[in-house]
Amino acid sequence: xxxxxxxxxxxxxxxxxxxxxxxxxxxxxxxxxxxxxxxxxxxxxxxxxxxxxxxxxxxxxxxxxxxxxxxxxxxxxxxxxxxxxxxxxxxxxxxxxxxxxxxxxxxxxxxx
Amino acid sequence: xxxxxxxxxxxxxxxxxxxxxxxxxxxxxxxxxxxxxxxxxxxxxxxxxxxxxxxxxxxxxxxxxxxxxxxxxxxxxxxxxxxxxxxxxxxxxxxxxxxxxxxxxxxxxxx
Numbered sequence: 001x002x003x004x005x006x007x008x009x010x011x012x013x014x015x016x017x018x019x020x021x022x023x024x025x026x027x028x029x030x031x032x033x034x035x036x037x038x039x040x041x042x043x044x045x046x047x048x049x050x051x052x053x054x055x056x057x058x059x060x061x062x063x064x065x066x067x068x069x070x071x072x073x074x075x076x077x078x079x080x081x082x083x084x085x086x087x088x089x090x091x092x093x094x095x096x097x098x099x100x101x102x103x104x105x106x107x108x109x110x111x112x
Numbered sequence: 113x114x115x116x117x118x119x120x121x122x123x124x125x126x127x128x129x130x131x132x133x134x135x136x137x138x139x140x141x142x143x144x145x146x147x148x149x150x151x152x153x154x155x156x157x158x159x160x161x162x163x164x165x166x167x168x169x170x171x172x173x174x175x176x177x178x179x180x181x182x183x184x185x186x187x188x189x190x191x192x193x194x195x196x197x198x199x200x201x202x203x204x205x206x207x208x209x210x211x212x213x214x215x216x217x218x219x220x221x222x223x
Binding site: 032034038041042043044045046049085087089091097098099100101102103104105 | 144146154155156158161163169171200202204206209211212213214215216217219
């Protein structure tokens, strides 16, 4: 599985757009990019996944450049409840033995 | 709908005592199952994963073992707990695609 690198922490204010970038220089052709969110004392929760270009759902957008060596999770107009740790994962999830390895994540703090 | 059950929610055990954490999944068949441990303020460390009954892959050499006696049952065990085994233990399942579903976790404190 490709290794990912994310900022350790980020600060923002309510109502702002937050962009968290993840580097995955060794991503393989069949790898997908997945993001999870984790609140304290809870298990991670799936946010979004993509392969290339842009993906948007009701929670976030995921931007992936053509070389796929990085990806950016975009959270529009964050609120205090978006304070959490965000993890970027890369892997061939179509494989039945996908190991689902988490990195250190980015700790996002949203301030009033 | 699918649900995952993990228990107990909290556990305090003395050093050297055994451990058994159980995780069960309902509403799906032949899931991939995972055990993670999370130390305070740290990321998730993959301990074991399983693609089928009796098939266990270990990611990190440690004082723990895992078993999958039934399709939707995943058990984490230890014969003798160490202080370093303290942490937040999470079970997860995945059927197809990238989305995994996590249990509520067990906070284990070894004293």
